[in-house]
Amino acid sequence: MQFLRAILTPLVAATLLAATAPLVMAQNRGDDTLLEMQQAFRKGDRNKLAQLLPAARGHALEPWAAYWELRVRLGEASPQEIQSFMQRYAGTYQEDRLRNDWLLLLGQRRDWSQFAEQHPSYRMSDDREVRCYALLIDHIKGTAPATVADDVRSNWYAIRDADDGCNHAAGELYTAKKLSALDIWRKARLGVDANRPRVVRNAVEIVAPDALPQLKEALDTPSKYLLGRATARGKVRQELIVLALIKLAGSDPDGAARQLDSKWSVHLSPEERNWAWGVIGKAAAQKLSSDAMGYFGNITKDSDLNDDLLGWKVRAALRAGQWKAVAKAVDAMGPEGRQDSTWVYWKARALLAGKPSDADRAEARQLFESIAGTRGFYEQLALEELGQRISVPPAPAPLTAEEKAAARANPGLNRALYAILLGLRSEGVREWNYTTNLHQPGGMPDRELLAAADFACQREVWDRCINTSERTKGVIEVNQRFPMPFRSTVVERAQGIGIDPAYVYGLIRQESRFVMDARSHVGASGLMQVMPATARWTAKKIGLTNFTPDQITDRDTNITIGTAYLKLALDDFAGSMPMAAAAYNAGPGRPRSWRNGPVLDAAIWAENVPFAETRDYVKKVLSNTTNYAAILTGLPQSLKSRLGTIGPRDANLPEVNKDLP
Incomplete structure (x- = not known):
């Protein structure tokens, strides 16, 4: 609890840290109340939430407690009660979250007058269903923009699951012959x-x-x-x-x-x-x-x-x-698709295939230049196509004491960190993202994002540190984007078994964002997201005696087993980093199958990985690795050199780890 109190200085200095000892003790007891209320909310237990709410009054995370208690009975709550909540917690994420929930309910009830009254105050504006309801109201009132059909259609198509708002709006626009x-x-x-x-x-x-x-x-x-x-x-x-x-x-x-x-x-x-x-x-x-x-x-x-x-x-x-077909298909995409760095890169490569004309070369260079940089997989490949290597970008000017103080005084950021460190990770992440996205129109400017990221870094909340810093547009702070916690342990373990520490860091960054207690929906745990069965097999393989499954959450054990498994996967795939990364994410059997067919540039192979999650994973791990290598060595790096080519396994070579799980 002492650690949690330490992060709250800017938010509650007057009310907590300057408070008497009994008040501080009450705050700590309130932590348990908040955790209990979160579980009650997930179970929809109205009675327990109502019973516990008084004990959460005055707590730093009181807005969450009040939100949970009202949200479970929102369908029966009066407009006056909802307005009272919004006034009490005005400006918070919880106020806007409840407004989002209420707008959806009003839309489902076809209560257009109350919806129209509330919608202008909705700050998040990121709910496609709410957007469709709002467009429908404009259509009913005759004030819809000329693009109303396009807007409804694009939002409707983007929603994968069944919804009421966009589906209803589409039906009304179809009746009106606009769709x-x-x-x-x-x-x-x-x-x-x-x-x-x-x-x-x-x-x-x-x-x-x-x-x-x-x-x-x-x-x-x-x-x-x-x-x-x-x-x-x-x-x-x-x-x-x-x-x-x-x-x-x-x-x-x-x-x-x-x-x-x-x-x-x-x-x-x-x-x-x-x-x-x-x-x-x-x-x-x-x-x-x-x-x-x-x-x-x-x-x-x-x-x-x-x-x-x-x-x-x-x-x-x-x-x-078939490079001509590549170019033709990219040209047929919509504006958003043609601007995606993936398709920009491959269109440029297609222009250079065969016997390109001077005009083709010029257009290809222009396309590469439009995306080249260190930020991602295709950006790095484009940089290399222009004859450059991946280096550490120049550091921005150091944050001033005033900039750091402003971030530490932000109530939303403080509540978010408190929630995350208390164990309310989902709630804390949402409040953090809301605060950094909606500080002002267009989100926080770069310097404020860097200060917010620094706040998270200093508290070792690495995922918010990385994700926040990644959103800067004009500057890149590599120490925030590519932090190296537990450096001595990671480097020592990696070098001890002959694996590049940059590759290990690139994988951890993608697996867990350095969240120690990360746990996937399939049961993988820890920094390197190791499955229990994989951990047992690897521990036995490397001679780790007296291993028990609960040890996988121990940091050093997790790193030991994760790096060992990654090295075994690398050996199995003859040192291919893309294939070993695919094996780490999807299991070794799938990339063994995916490698069959023609010998391919590994970038083409990676782009053809059938699973979207694994395809994205492989590209990000390799891009991360290249950036970490530049940081660790201080030398310009090549992503291409880490890719190579991929094709069927050489039948003359033995299968190194045939039983690799």
Whole structure:
């Protein structure tokens, strides 16, 4: 408790640290109350929350206690009670969080007058469903912007799960002929592809409610539906066929391709055919099938696809070495896709393939220059394409005492750190992000972000230190972005078993952000997120005697086992850092399979990793590693040299760790 009190000096100096000993003791007892209330909130225990709330009054985290107690009964609370809460905690994250919750409830109740009254005070403005309700009200009032249909559609498409706000707004705009039938059917297609049946049903209910029984058949037994005779007519029949093909492609892309090619292609519009081939191509590409580009090759108009399908066409084309198709698919993306550093980089590489003209070289250089830097995987690769290496950026001017004091005096930052260090990590992270994002329009300026990050660094809350510093736009403070806690332990363990400490740090930064008590949804624990079974196997492999599973949460033991497993994975994959990172994240069996096929530039191989989480993980670990190496050695580094090429295992070489879990 002494450590928690130490971080609160700016927030509660007058009320806590200058208080009498009994008041400080009461504050410490209040910590237990807050922890108990969090558990009661998660269980929806209204009675316990009401019983405990008086004991939380006056605590530094009282806004959380009051929020939990009111949130569980928000549906029955009076507007006056809600307004009283908002007045009492005005300006806090909890006030705006409750307003967000209330706006969603008002939208569901179609209480447009109260919604319109409350919405202007909503500061977060990051809830897509709330945004759709607000756009619908503007539409009803006749004050909607000219882009209302585009805004609703983009927000609706971005929500993966079933929602009321955007779905209702889309239905109203469809009735008003501001959204087309195709807009609605495309949402249904996205729902099938994401395996969200409620999303699909809600969309089809807008555009073709009579087709719901056939929709169930198309999704439950797509093969049977496609082999039979669809009884719906016209556009509805065609779209149900597309939905069935999408569903089938998820498990059997080759079967879906046969159905489309032999039977249904002539019955679909060009747009429907192109989308279906795009989904089949994506499914084949995710299986790393050599047929993927053949399926994508049936598409007559790339602009009929969305950016996700086009991204998979680019990946398949990279794997097949079809550079013209890479450039063509990137060009067909929307503005946001074309500006993504991933597709900027590959478009530039495509321009340089074969026999580029001077104009191609000039355009490629311009594209590389537009993203080059040290911030990420493709930014670093672009820098190397321009003939430069990855070096430590110049440090910004040191923070002044006044800048540091301002961060330490920020109530939101103090509450967030208190919550995190108390064990209320989820709540603390949300309040921290809110405070640093919404300090003023556009978020905190760079210097304030650096000061906030420094506050977190000094308290060893490394994930907030890193994430906050990463948001600076004009400066890079590498010591905040790439901290090295426990340096002597990590470096000693890594060097002792012949592994690059920069690689270990790059992996830890991605795994846990140096959060000691990090625990994944699958049960991995500690700094290096080691699974219990993996820990037992590794401990036995390296001769760590008397190991018990509970030791995995010990810092030094976690580092010992994690680095040992990483070294064993590296040995198994002949020193390939990308493949070992993939094995660490997804298990060794998958990258052993993913390496089969053509010999590829490792950047192309990494971009074709079928799992989005692992694909992102591999790229970030390697990018982190390169930055850490620059810091540790003080010398310019190459990401490319850490990538190499990847292809099938040499059958003449022994499998080093065949039983690697």
